[in-house]
Amino acid sequence: MTVTMSHAEEKLKHYFGYTHFRVGQEQIIDQMLLGNDSIAIMPTGGGKSICYQIPALLLPGITLVLSPLISLMKDQVDALLEIGIEATYLNSTLSKEEEMQRLADIKAKRYKLVYVAPERLEQSSFTRFLAELDLSLVAIDEAHCMSQWGHDFRPSYLKISAWLNELIKKPRVLALTATATEDVRHDLQQHLNIKDEQVFVTGFARENLRFQLVKGVDKWSYVEQYLQKQNYSAGIIYASTRKEVEQIFERLKNKGVKVGMYHGGMNEQDRHHHQEAFIHDHVSIMVATNAFGMGIDKSNVRFVVHYNLPKNIEAYYQEAGRAGRDGEPSECILLFSPQDIRTQSFFIDQSDMHEERKTQEYEKLQQMVAYCHTEMCLQQYILRYFGDDSEEQCQQCSNCNRTGEKVNRTREAQMVFSCMKRMRERFGKTMVAQVLTGSENQKIKQFQLDSLPTYGLMKQWTLKNLSAFIDYLTAEQYIKPTGSAYPTLQLTEKALHVLKGEEEVFQYEQPKQEEPQEQDDVFEALRTCRKELADAHHVPPYVIFSDKTLRQMSQYIPLTEDELALIQGVGEQKLQKYGETFLQVLHQFQERKPEHSEIAINTSPTKPKTSSAKKGSYLESVTLFKQGVSIEDIAKERQLTEQTILNHIMKAYQDGEPLELESLVDKEKVTAIKRVVDEIGSEYLRPIKEQLPEDVTYQDIRFVLGK
Ligand code: ADP
Ligand code: MG
Numbered sequence: 001m002t003v004t005m006s007h008a009e010e011k012l013k014h015y016f017g018y019t020h021f022r023v024g025q026e027q028i029i030d031q032m033l034l035g036n037d038s039i040a041i042m043p044t045g046g047g048k049s050i051c052y053q054i055p056a057l058l059l060p061g062i063t064l065v066l067s068p069l070i071s072l073m074k075d076q077v078d079a080l081l082e083i084g085i086e087a088t089y090l091n092s093t094l095s096k097e098e099e100m101q102r103l104a105d106i107k108a109k110r111y112k113l114v115y116v117a118p119e120r121l122e123q124s125s126f127t128r129f130l131a132e133l134d135l136s137l138v139a140i141d142e143a144h145c146m147s148q149w150g151h152d153f154r155p156s157y158l159k160i161s162a163w164l165n166e167l168i169k170k171p172r173v174l175a176l177t178a179t180a181t182e183d184v185r186h187d188l189q190q191h192l193n194i195k196d197e198q199v200f201v202t203g204f205a206r207e208n209l210r211f212q213l214v215k216g217v218d219k220w221s222y223v224e225q226y227l228q229k230q231n232y233s234a235g236i237i238y239a240s241t242r243k244e245v246e247q248i249f250e251r252l253k254n255k256g257v258k259v260g261m262y263h264g265g266m267n268e269q270d271r272h273h274h275q276e277a278f279i280h281d282h283v284s285i286m287v288a289t290n291a292f293g294m295g296i297d298k299s300n301v302r303f304v305v306h307y308n309l310p311k312n313i314e315a316y317y318q319e320a321g322r323a324g325r326d327g328e329p330s331e332c333i334l335l336f337s338p339q340d341i342r343t344q345s346f347f348i349d350q351s352d353m354h355e356e357r358k359t360q361e362y363e364k365l366q367q368m369v370a371y372c373h374t375e376m377c378l379q380q381y382i383l384r385y386f387g388d389d390s391e392e393q394c395q396q397c398s399n400c401n402r403t404g405e406k407v408n409r410t411r412e413a414q415m416v417f418s419c420m421k422r423m424r425e426r427f428g429k430t431m432v433a434q435v436l437t438g439s440e441n442q443k444i445k446q447f448q449l450d451s452l453p454t455y456g457l458m459k460q461w462t463l464k465n466l467s468a469f470i471d472y473l474t475a476e477q478y479i480k481p482t483g484s485a486y487p488t489l490q491l492t493e494k495a496l497h498v499l500k501g502e503e504e505v506f507q508y509e510q511p512k513q514e515e516p517q518e519q520d521d522v523f524e525a526l527r528t529c530r531k532e533l534a535d536a537h538h539v540p541p542y543v544i545f546s547d548k549t550l551r552q553m554s555q556y557i558p559l560t561e562d563e564l565a566l567i568q569g570v571g572e573q574k575l576q577k578y579g580e581t582f583l584q585v586l587h588q589f590q591e592r593k594p595e596h597s598e599i600a601i602n603t604s605p606t607k608p609k610t611s612s613a614k615k616g617s618y619l620e621s622v623t624l625f626k627q628g629v630s631i632e633d634i635a636k637e638r639q640l641t642e643q644t645i646l647n648h649i650m651k652a653y654q655d656g657e658p659l660e661l662e663s664l665v666d667k668e669k670v671t672a673i674k675r676v677v678d679e680i681g682s683e684y685l686r687p688i689k690e691q692l693p694e695d696v697t698y699q700d701i702r703f704v705l706g707k
Contacts, residue, residue, distance in 0.1 A: 024202025044321030052139035061136035143175035147187035312364035359483035373475035419454035516594035618648035
């Protein structure tokens with residue numbers, strides 16, 4: 001066959017202008033030339049088309065391409081005609097005369113490739129027509145449409161195998177897809193009667209793609225800045241719902257960005273219009289639901305941003321893979337926020353899939369969530385998902401480029417595992433975290449979980465941080481959630497090794513993030529609230545709170561009175577007068593509360609406050625402190641965390657309360673901090689912290705900078 005493979009290479013050079021085949025292409029083309037029916041599973045952008053286009057040029061007869069994408073057939077065929085390959089298509093957009101002409105030309109062997117949608121095989125006149133042709137190859141593109149397990153099942157695809165079986169002279173068959181799950185593969189093999197040896201899963205690594213996971217940001221501001229940084233080069237933004245797509249589209253349009261939009265609720269004509277505008281670079285950004293993209297082979301897409309969590313890894317890789325088909329460096333960014341898990345769970349729950357299938361979908365969703373918590377190389381995680389156990393790390397994803405120190409978390413992991421065991425592995429993440437942090441939640445009492453020896457074992461953790469740690473343990477496969485909307489957590493073999501002390505658990509310390517950003521829409525909502533109050537009280541708005549105060553609220557989203565009291569400009573009086581009204585507004589944005597904020601507003605969400613703590617304010621802490629009570633004792637007394645008390649003191653200090661700096665921070669530390677600040681300035685805390693010994697805390701630095 002070597003002679004023919006060199007012919008194949010010649011065609012590649014001659015028609016396509018490429019010098020080498022990509023991983024997998026050569027192998028698959030070789031199989032076609034040998035006449036072996038095959039399934040080719042290659043990632044999106046991996047170069048599947050060439051796997052049938054080159055054999056089409058080398059084989060004597062016609063290659064029939066079955067493709068689901070009527071709207072793209074013309075583009076695909078035009079692209080081939082452009083490079084001198086005789087190709088045509090038949091679909092419902094043609095007039096009767098055009099169709100007759102094309103049929104005649106096909107019969108006269110004027111074309112090497114003919115594209116049709118599988119629906120056409122339902123017309124007996126057409127199958128009779130095909131029976132008389134010399135078909136060398138039938139390529140089934142997007143073949144996962146044939147599987148009920150696939151995400152785009154099309155009933156007409158099921159007709160393909162029946163039609164093939166009836167043919168007297170059998171053409172070669174090549175089924176192509178980017179979907180690599182075992183159930184889909186299995187279905188295809190069955191429908192097409194293809195042996196295991198003829199299934200080729202290749203080239204899943206996409207070396208030019210830089211995967212990035214971004215957590216805890218205001219998504220909209222992130223996107224705004226990102227697009228600007230990218231200089232509005234071509235990119236796709238995927239969101240999960242039509243509503244969200246429309247909102248992002250509108251906002252970008254209002255900013256003057258050239259943007260298109262695509263979702264299933266638009267009419268055919270609009271969708272086509274936007275799609276074409278994107279393909280032909282009339283607009284640079286496409287905002288879309290997952291309805292967009294199959295078969296789009298625009299090669300210069302520089303980035304794909306996922307505004308929401310996709311439903312599973314296949315879908316993610318397929319969508320993200322639409323970046324960088326031309327092999328140029330491109331970025332795939334996933335903006336993670338935990339509430340998106342609920343949206344996807346809801347989609348599964350609402351679907352009409354049967355129970356067994358739902359369970360599988362939940363499990364896949366969990367693997368997607370695990371992607372967002374793993375510390376493994378992100379490309380490697382994806383490859384492993386597809387069954388490629390490569391040890392190689394991409395060296396460019398956000399995990400490979402992570403900074404921060406690796407810390408031993410074995411003890412904490414053991415606490416979590418042993419608590420789960422004692423809870424008989426019958427509860428979900430939140431319950432486990434609540435038991436460990438010693439929550440007084442009703443449900444905990446109801447199940448008498450507060451009598452477990454692990455109850456309150458990790459009191460010093462916030463519920464949020466502990467949940468994140470459990471997510472991490474899940475991502476690293478110590479814990480396996482059951483496949484359901486409200487999964488219960490179970491321990492894996494791996495966790496048992498840790499419990500027995502045979503294996504250790506490490507995690508990278510999250511580097512502290514810079515100050516969270518102000519959030520414009522939150523600020524606007526607060527301003528509206530202020531305006532209403534001002535009108536009602538007949539005072540100018542700034543008398544209520546200054547813009548600066550509202551901005552800081554939009555930055556930190558305080559959710560309790562204690563937290564609100566930490567905001568500059570919120571004194572006791574105003575807290576009593578307006579606190580509740582503003583908190584109501586802020587609660588609407590609670591999901592946007594930054595994950596790590598330097599002000600570390602840190603009241604434990606699980607602890608019910610005593611009445612004294614509730615009606616008291618930060619001033620109560622300050623008074624106690626001035627009386628010489630230690631931070632630790634104040635925290636106990638007020639049932640708040642030490643961090644919160646420190647924040648109270650800090651605020652008083654900043655507000656000009658006469659407090660001795662020395663009583664808050666060691667003299668030596670003060671000197672050291674001042675020295676560093678003199679040297680590098682005081683704009684950011686992190687670089688200052690990095691210059692100082694470990695035991696100097698952010699709080700110490702803030703105190704020194706306070707005035
Ligand atoms: P898929 O159908 O697998 O998503 P395509 O067939 O659309 O991918 O190919 C993706 C891109 O890769 C196209 O722009 C194509 O021209 C290019 N390509 C395919 N094979 C090669 C190759 N051997 N060398 C360079 N570029 C290639
Ligand atoms: Mg393709």
